[in-house]
Amino acid sequence: MTYDLVVIGAGPGGFDCAAEAAGHGLSVALVEKDFLGGTCLNRGCIPTKLWLGATSAIEELHNQAKMKVASGEIIVDFEALQQRVRKHLAGTRKAMAMQLKGLGIELVEGFGKLDDGKVVVSGNEGETVLEYRNLVIATGSKPIFFPGLEPDGQCVLDSNQFLAMEAMPKSLIVVGAGFIGLEMAQVAHRFGARITVVDAMDRVAPLEDPEVSKALQSMFKRWKWDIQLEKRVSGVRTVDGRAVLTFDTRDTLEADTILVAVGRGPVTENMGLEEAGIELEFNKIKVDENLQAAPNVYAIGDVNGRIQLAHAAAHQAWYAASHIAGKTDGPYASGPVPSVLYGAPEVMRVGKTENESFLDDYDTTEVSRAQLAANPMAQAHAATQGFVKVVWSGGKVVGVTGVGHDVSRLVTPATMIVQQGWTGDDVHKTMFAHPSLDESLLMALKAERKKVE
Amino acid sequence: MTYDLVVIGAGPGGFDCAAEAAGHGLSVALVEKDFLGGTCLNRGCIPTKLWLGATSAIEELHNQAKMKVASGEIIVDFEALQQRVRKHLAGTRKAMAMQLKGLGIELVEGFGKLDDGKVVVSGNEGETVLEYRNLVIATGSKPIFFPGLEPDGQCVLDSNQFLAMEAMPKSLIVVGAGFIGLEMAQVAHRFGARITVVDAMDRVAPLEDPEVSKALQSMFKRWKWDIQLEKRVSGVRTVDGRAVLTFDTRDTLEADTILVAVGRGPVTENMGLEEAGIELEFNKIKVDENLQAAPNVYAIGDVNGRIQLAHAAAHQAWYAASHIAGKTDGPYASGPVPSVLYGAPEVMRVGKTENESFLDDYDTTEVSRAQLAANPMAQAHAATQGFVKVVWSGGKVVGVTGVGHDVSRLVTPATMIVQQGWTGDDVHKTMFAHPSLDESLLMALKAERKKVE
Structure with a gap:
């Protein structure tokens, strides 16, 4: 059979794209050489979050101990934690496999290579040839190293x-x-x-x-x-x-x-890409405004080099599936892309930084800010270092960044605010709960703006 | 002198109103019989958040211990915590007093009573009579008791x-x-x-x-x-x-x-309100669409009985100050009001509940939901009980509620979504960071909707 869509790579981009396309009624095959979930689930975002979650009490206790309010000791059993991580990942992969089955998506395990308008998958049980009407390449990225910095896997x-x-x-x-x-x-x-x-x-x-x-x-x-x-x-x-x-x-x-x-670089080797007329630039797959690398061939996520974030890949996946299904015809628009460093402190950023805005608009770029020290939730967690900074251009919010306790919770409202280009007048339209860390964003929005010079 | 504005009560409503009005260039006196910051700072939201913050590691550890990943013991010294709370409150009150001074607001300590178009303040050093062009009553609320349930202050x-x-x-x-x-x-x-x-x-x-x-x-x-x-x-x-x-x-x-x-009830006794032509209803001050109780007399916050939340009072304060300063002429519109129960679990709610929507619109009310068990951040914190539920009416989001680990972080984006009346098509316009607890809101928005019957 000829699939409406073959997807290579089952990370956040590929998996979501396959699921979305199946939801549109398309016949889909999904090729994966390693594990369902890709880097994010198996070797990236998710295991690190399980590590951070398992150890968060240590940091909380440490902060309260500094205030002489709490004392004690917490021992995290790393071996038990790693077991839990492996169990969690296996469980999630199993749930994903079930979801594929439920959606009628064919999972083909092995390394996918382009050959004469088809995908040839080399797996443990030989070769499978997949014919497609549309192809999505979502092979992701892997760690890269400068000469001399290659890991030896020992220490x-x-x-x-x-x-x-x-x-x-x-x-x-x-x-x-x-x-x-x-x-x-x-x-x-x-x-x-x-x-x-x-x-x-x-x-x-x-x-x-x-x-x-x-x-x-x-x-x-x-x-x-x-x-x-x-x-x-x-x-x-x-x-x-x-x-x-x-x-x-x-x-x-x-x-x-x-x-x-x-750093990380795109996974594009030995896939027959250039032979298939797909252009690479520093290993990245070049795509047009529709995320297309060639007629009916899309490249989404880390592999196209636009941005290395799982949610950006998932968003591109949604677009590619809609485009293939004929539900969208405009060019791909990501909107502002949130990014987060988790832990304690955390970092959040969306839209332009002060410097980026100043480069684009040295005339009207302004910044306003609030210190976390003034926020009761930061104080309650005895973690008051840090701030939230809002970048304005032409009187509109074009970027927000923050660092400190729990600032990741500002990233979704900040994404909406940047996307909607709030002005000073918009600030009073939405009520922020009191007390909340979120109010540090409100304070920064309401604070005096200073022109960037 | 005659003040442009006299405010009675220096809780979140009264304090913010005074500060906002002074920002508009008005001459302001602020009357407080007890402590700056009112119930929220001194006997409500803030001390409880300091208690929750100081003890949050206990709950985090407990959850990881259940997974056999962590062990240990945390001792929170309640006496030290109470000292820290008192110090924090005193520090915040001091900062608020400085802010008043900086804004040129007169703080008058004592019990304010209306008398013949003036406010008579009885304090430790006798009576002060304040003349005003505008009056804002923001006296808040206090615990109420049914007969037999009165506290004795012992046990x-x-x-x-x-x-x-x-x-x-x-x-x-x-x-x-x-x-x-x-x-x-x-x-x-x-x-x-x-x-x-x-x-x-x-x-x-x-x-x-x-x-x-x-x-x-x-x-x-x-x-x-x-x-x-x-x-x-x-x-x-x-x-x-x-x-x-x-x-x-x-x-x-x-x-x-x-x-x-x-429960809590409004503080309106012995203030000469009815004598001044202000109408009370179950002790609440009746206000019109401009939050006015009488010509040039406003009542904001808990005392008008609309809603007992600090941020609602602060929002009404902003409106009243703008109205007095002639910067607003339309009626007061609160927009959706977020509410949060903090702790672990947490609860968040904004807009209509399923039942409220069904009462207003039994034809098109639908709900969609996501379980926290599917969210990696809830899993990382080993706290997967709970869910997020979205209420739709006429194809638009009219309410969101959630219960479980860290769901308070959904309340600001949910408030914006309810206020903007998102449809299903809006869901893809904003990128949510992965992984994040926020994605449980996205999942609930994208989930299959079921008609409420």
């Missing part, structure tokens, strides 16, 4: 290997101070590990507003993290059961484990 | 007395299963108290969706709470240092402490 790990560890190290060097590295470092910190963070840039979380980076650094330094910025790493390796990092100055650092989290 | 307490306790009881009977009683019971539970909840209604949280009540009851029963519903209490008293509750059946219950939290 030098990538994020996949780190999440599969059997014991938490007592000392950890994280190379790369992006969200992935910082979330994992937070978890290791809660388990009592001594943390060193190394980055070539001059600040942690270098994609964020510089003030957010500064606030994070100040909080991490209170935890006695060693933060080494503007440092070039020439090599990482395992020597006699220890992880050794060498800077280009030939200085070295040692720890139980090194996590290399310097 | 039978009202919420004010409960919050001022020096030690947490080992056993607690809460009379009244509304939000106030349930929040305080949750805190006592975390301190290890044996909890009994008594209510005359057939469910806890009787103002909420019956399914929410049911979910709460199921969670509380897992904690071994004794929930006694449809029970009439004829008396509560202290006998030999124990709190004794007597039902109308003459059965009795005993505990260290009884908290009576059966």
Whole structure:
């Protein structure tokens, strides 16, 4: 048979696209070489959230203990936690498989390659050839490494290997101070590990507003993290059961484990893409305004290099399925894309940063802000460092970012506010519950605006 | 001098109204007989949130311990917590006083009474007479009691007395299963108290969706709470240092402490209101569509009986100040009012419940829902009981309610969605971050709708 749609990759993008398309009545086959759920479920967002959830009481207790209100000890059994993670992932994959079955989607296990307008899937039981009317490539991304920074799987790990560890190290060097590295470092910190963070840039979380980076650094330094910025790493390796990092100055650092989290790149190798007329640019699949890489071929999620976030992939999936089903004909519009660093502190961002807005509009860019210290919920959790900042352009909200206790809860209202381009007058239209951390967003919206210069 | 505005009561309504009016350039005097911040700051929302924040690690640990992932013990020092609460409240009041000073608002301490078009304030240093062009009455509410249920301040307490306790009881009977009683019971539970909840209604949280009540009851029963519903209490008293509750059946219950939290009523006594031509109805000040009780006299917040929530008072305050300053001329429109029960579980609600919508519109009322069990953040915190329910009427969202882990974070986006009357098509316009508890709202919005019959 010829499927209305073949999807390669069953991560958040591919899975959702298959499900959505089946919901439109299309016949769908979904190809996956590894696990249902992709990186996000199996080696990314979900396991780290289970780690953070399991250890959140440690941070809460720590904060109250500093206020001399609480005392005690919490022991998280890492082996039990890893068992729980594996069980959770297996359960979720099983539920996903059931969902596919319920939707009548054919799951084809193996590596999918394009060949003469068909997809040839090489699995354990030989080859399956899938004919399609439409193809969606959603193969995602994987960790990438600069020369010399390749993990050896012993004491030098990538994020996949780190999440599969059997014991938490007592000392950890994280190379790369992006969200992935910082979330994992937070978890290791809660388990009592001594943390060193190394980055070539001059600040942690270098994609964020510089003030957010500064606030994070100040909080991490209170935890006695060693933060080494503007440092070039020439090599990482395992020597006699220890992880050794060498800077280009030939200085070295040692720890139980090194996590290399310097970035992720698209998975496009050996798939016959270029032979099929699909254009690659730095390994990314180039797509047009309809997320199409070639006639009737779409590329969604990390693999098209637009943005590496599961929910962005899911949103593109919804569009691609609608487009294929003929329910949408306009170009793809993502709207503002929320991003979150979880933990304690958290970071949230949506829309433009102050600098991005100033580059686009140096005339009317303004910022207004509120400190979490003034918020009763932050105070109740004895975690008052941090702030919320609103970026305005032409009198409208174009971006919101925040750092501190529980600020992830601001991201959905902030996404709606940026999308709707609120003006100062809109602020009074929505009632914010009191007390709530959400009020820090309201305070920032109502605060005096200062022109960016 | 004659003030442009005199405000009686410095709770969230009165304080905000005074500040807002001063911001408009009006001359303002603010009268307070007790503490700046009113019930919310001093005897309500804020101290309970500090209690919940200080004890939240206990509940987090408990949930992970159930999964055999964590173990340990947390001791919260109640005396130290109460000291911290007192210090926090004093600090906040001091900041508020500074803010008043900065805005040039005259703070007049004492009991304000209307007399011949003026306000006579009786304070420690005699009487002050304030002349005004506009008057805002924001005197709030206080606990009320049915006959036989009056607290004696020994072992039978009202919420004010409960919050001022020096030690947490080992056993607690809460009379009244509304939000106030349930929040305080949750805190006592975390301190290890044996909890009994008594209510005359057939469910806890009787103002909420019956399914929410049911979910709460199921969670509380897992904690071994004794929930006694449809029970009439004829008396509560202290006998030999124990709190004794007597039902109308003459059965009795005993505990260290009884908290009576059966409701709150407006503070309107002895203020010369009726003499000044202000109409009262069940002690509430009747107001018109502009929140006016008489020409140039406004009543905002709990005292007008519209809704007993700090943020509703603050929103009315903003309107009254704008109206007085001539910046608004339309009638007051609150928009949807969010409400939250904090703790673990939490409850959130905004807009209409299923039943309310069905009463207004039995033709097209539909509901859609999502279970928290499917949400990875609820799973990460090992707290998967609960759900989110969306109420639709005429194809538009008219209400959202939820119960379970961290659902308070849904209340601001839900308020915006209800206010904007989202249709099914709007759901894809806003990207929700993955993973997030917020996605449970998205799932509920996207779920199959069932007609209410």
